[in-house]
Amino acid sequence: MSPADRMPGRFQCFHFFQRVExxxxxxxxxxxxxxIETHQLSYCRGQQLIxxxxxxxxxxxxxxxxxxxxxxGKTTTIRLLLGLIRTANPCVQIFGEDxxxxxxxxxxxxxxxxxxxxLYPHLSGYENLEISRLARQVDRKQVENVLDLVGLTREAxxxxxxxxxxxxxxxxxxxxxxxxxDLLILDEPTNGLDPAGIREIRRLLVELSQVHRKTVFISxxxxxxxxxxxxxxxxxxxxxxxxxxxxxxxxxxxxxQSTEQTLEDIFLTLTNSKL
Amino acid sequence: xxxxxYLIPSLAMERLKIKGTLVVWLAVFAPVFVVxxxxxxxYADGEKFYRSGVNPxxxxxxxxxxxxxxxxxPLYVSLLSALYAGIEHQNRAWGYVxxxxxxxxxxxxxxxxxxxxxxxxxxxxLVVFALCAGSLMGMLKPAYGFQDFTxxxxxxxxxxNLFVCGLGLIVIQLFISLWYPGFIIPAGLGLFAxxxxxxxxSFPVSHFSPYLWPFVFLNNTLQVHDWNYSILMWSFxxxxxxxxxxxxxxxxxxNR
Numbered sequence: 001m002s003p004a005d006r007m008p009g010r011f012q013c014f015h016f017f018q019r020v021e022x023x024x025x026x027x028x029x030x031x032x033x034x035x036i037e038t039h040q041l042s043y044c045r046g047q048q049l050i051x052x053x054x055x056x057x058x059x060x061x062x063x064x065x066x067x068x069x070x071x072x073g074k075t076t077t078i079r080l081l082l083g084l085i086r087t088a089n090p091c092v093q094i095f096g097e098d099x100x101x102x103x104x105x106x107x108x109x110x111x112x113x114x115x116x117x118x119l120y121p122h123l124s125g126y127e128n129l130e131i132s133r134l135a136r137q138v139d140r141k142q143v144e145n146v147l148d149l150v151g152l153t154r155e156a157x158x159x160x161x162x163x164x165x166x167x168x169x170x171x172x173x174x175x176x177x178x179x180x181x182d183l184l185i186l187d188e189p190t191n192g193l194d195p196a197g198i199r200e201i202r203r204l205l206v207e208l209s210q211v212h213r214k215t216v217f218i219s220x221x222x223x224x225x226x227x228x229x230x231x232x233x234x235x236x237x238x239x240x241x242x243x244x245x246x247x248x249x250x251x252x253x254x255x256x257q258s259t260e261q262t263l264e265d266i267f268l269t270l271t272n273s274k275l
Numbered sequence: 276x277x278x279x280x281y282l283i284p285s286l287a288m289e290r291l292k293i294k295g296t297l298v299v300w301l302a303v304f305a306p307v308f309v310v311x312x313x314x315x316x317x318y319a320d321g322e323k324f325y326r327s328g329v330n331p332x333x334x335x336x337x338x339x340x341x342x343x344x345x346x347x348x349p350l351y352v353s354l355l356s357a358l359y360a361g362i363e364h365q366n367r368a369w370g371y372v373x374x375x376x377x378x379x380x381x382x383x384x385x386x387x388x389x390x391x392x393x394x395x396x397x398x399x400x401l402v403v404f405a406l407c408a409g410s411l412m413g414m415l416k417p418a419y420g421f422q423d424f425t426x427x428x429x430x431x432x433x434x435x436n437l438f439v440c441g442l443g444l445i446v447i448q449l450f451i452s453l454w455y456p457g458f459i460i461p462a463g464l465g466l467f468a469x470x471x472x473x474x475x476x477s478f479p480v481s482h483f484s485p486y487l488w489p490f491v492f493l494n495n496t497l498q499v500h501d502w503n504y505s506i507l508m509w510s511f512x513x514x515x516x517x518x519x520x521x522x523x524x525x526x527x528x529x530n531r
Binding site: 079082083084086104105107108110112114116118119120121122123127130131132134135136137175 | 280284285287288291292294295296362366367368370371373374375376377378527528
């Protein structure tokens with residue numbers, strides 16, 4: 001039975017219990033515990049199953065490392081979370097709201113960087129940010145603030161076609177930060193950055209999470225770097241979640257008794273054993 | 276928040292996106308091209324076209340309107356829409372655009388309005404450049420008599436009406452350009468439709484083609500009261516229907 005056939009019955013059952021929960025306990029019951037929550041999220045491209053019954057739970061205020069080998073479905077999952085890909089039953093909730101019913105209010109709370117930054121090379125860095133500022137209808141001062149945060153104030157007036165890879169990446173992060181979003185979805189945000197830049201972004205993300213209670217959902221292949229600051233991880237392979245939860249639980253569950261394994265070791269063990 | 280709350284910033288975003296691109300240059304170049312061709316033809320062979328005592332502006336404007344309505348206008352809209360949509364396609368920006376808190380309807384409508392305004396400005400440019408070219412002709416070739424007469428009133432009236440006749444083809448080309456990533460397919464389809472319509476223009480069935488409506492409107496005459504005004508209604512209807520259909524289809528499209 002395909003996921004599409006399995007889903008409707010379970011989806012209806014889940015929604016019945018969700019309505020009972022809301023009526024009995026009130027509408028605020030665990031809605032704000034998770035910034036991102038999916039229920040049996042599945043997606044097929046033709047005959048290929050890309051995402052398979054994904055039940056993602058990203059706690060509010062966490063730095064969630066979304067890990068997986070190439071082709072595991074990470075970017076597709078991110079696109080599903082943002083509503084960029086249509087499915088029959090998306091089952092995605094962002095801060096307790098359904099993405100289908102409250103698209104604009106949800107997107108106003110999200111800052112996203114998907115794969116490479118999508119920039120207009122014929123415009124300057126400042127103008128690229130200005131486009132986002134107009135869309136988010138925020139104050140002009142925020143553009144200067146985010147430029148300062150990512151260290152691009154001096155290069156703001158240069159056209160993006162003259163930017164280096166690292167500068168483009170910084171501008172992509174600035175675009176995600178504009179509008180003071182509650183949720184940051186970052187796909188390989190440190191791609192192209194030098195070690196100082198990587199450290200700076202790490203420091204910024206930790207501050208956003210710990211001081212400003214932002215939720216950071218980050219996908220990256222730099223496992224050694226991720227291990228330094230993520231609080232939760234989700235490991236995806238072939239569209240299925242192999243593990244999801246706090247980092248210390250990952251180590252507790254998968255490290256050998258006498259030796260402490262790194263995130264990379266555990267990741268490779270999990271993903272290789274499921275091939 | 277109402278629709279205008281999103282549409283106005285969307286229009287400002289589009290204005291920024293086309294800054295310094297070929298889109299704006301084409302809106303100026305296309306009418307300039309037509310006027311230059313008519314000017315060169317008139318300058319070189321004016322003795323054949325312009326008779327003494329007869330307003331030479333009439334023949335000059337006729338050449339411009341014929342070239343513009345039959346070939347250049349539909350080709351120009353095809354190229355313009357392909358270039359305009361290419362700003363998003365080439366930069367893989369659709370995923371980013373749709374991840375912004377802006378209704379998809381505002382995104383589409385702002386693009387349609389900007390494209391329509393650019394085409395409208397091209398028609399204004401056509402009249403202005405024709406006026407400048409005719410005045411220049413009067414200085415360079417006084418024997419033709421351009422300096423003794425004025426541009427006839429039908430020229431600006433024709434340009435306004437031709438713009439309305441082109442609304443149907445604007446919405447069709449924009450949809451094709453938004454649907455197909457890249458430049459070749461939208462521009463190629465527009466070129467094919469323009470040439471096919473022009474070649475088959477003697478067949479009545481070709482008059483249903485929005486790519487031929489600017490030409491069909493003029494009805495092979497410069498007499499304002501003999502123009503085919505029903506085309507205006509057809510074109511405006513297609514514009515509104517096309518916008519509604521495009522909103523529905525483009526809004527439901529996935530961005531993988």
